[in-house]
Amino acid sequence: HVDAGVRVAAFRALRELRLGDAAPAAVAALADHDAGVRREAVGVLGWLKHLDALPALARLASDDPESEVRRAATGALGLASDAQVLPALRQALRDPAWTVREEAATTLGKVGHADAGPALIEALADDYWQVRLRATRSLGRMRYAPALAALIETLAHRISNLRKEAALALGELNDPAAIPALQAARDDGDPEVRKAVRIALGQLQ
Structure with missing residues (x-):
């Protein structure tokens, strides 16, 4: 037409x-x-x-x-x-x-x-948190083990949605090396982050 x-x-x-x-x-x-x-x-x-x-x-x-x-x-x-x-x-x-x-x-x-893992790790430094969030989620979904350090760093981000996704992704990686960082995040000020941390620790312990 x-x-x-x-x-x-x-x-x-x-x-x-x-x-x-x-x-x-x-x-x-x-x-x-x-x-x-x-x-x-x-x-x-x-x-x-x-x-x-x-x-x-x-x-x-x-x-x-x-x-x-x-x-x-x-x-x-x-x-x-x-x-x-x-x-x-x-x-x-x-x-x-x-x-x-x-x-x-x-x-x-x-x-x-x-x-795709290295490109997604690089995306964790994107200027837009929305891109970082999706990259975090994808790294967890892929269980991309080399992302461990970058995801632990994201667990301390000032945006709570990113901290929550980082916690969930660390649980999906199923690497005990993430336990200390997750334990340190158990008292996060956001209840959704604390819930995600509990879920992740439950997967790892």
Whole structure:
């Protein structure tokens, strides 16, 4: 349709229907001049888990001029669980837009490939705490043992949400070396952090 709003609505409806036949149209729409159409087309391909679209999604995640399209494409790369998506996700973790970096940190945890660990540890120093939080969560989800020292350091962060996620991630690492730091955090001023510390210690003791 000549109206971009109609195209957006059509792809949004197709995403909900999860029709496999929609994949070719969605792939073609990744080159649409309207950012909203491109974003919705990414959504269709993500829901369909259309693996043939991975190269095109990786290009969008890296090169699309609109951050919301890059963010959507970065999230859609999580439909794969192998190393082929890591270069695009690592690049997205350095994107100028923090929302894209946040999505990349989340998606790397879903992919769960150990090679993403160093990039996620680096993301623990991101300027935005939201990115740090997602990186912390992903490192725990991956049980990435080399992150131990960085997660212990995050356990002392001034933002309580980060301390909570660090405690939970340390529990998931299942490394007894984290016990002293967790014990020191049992009297944290935030009850949610204290709860997370108790959960982590329960996993380790």
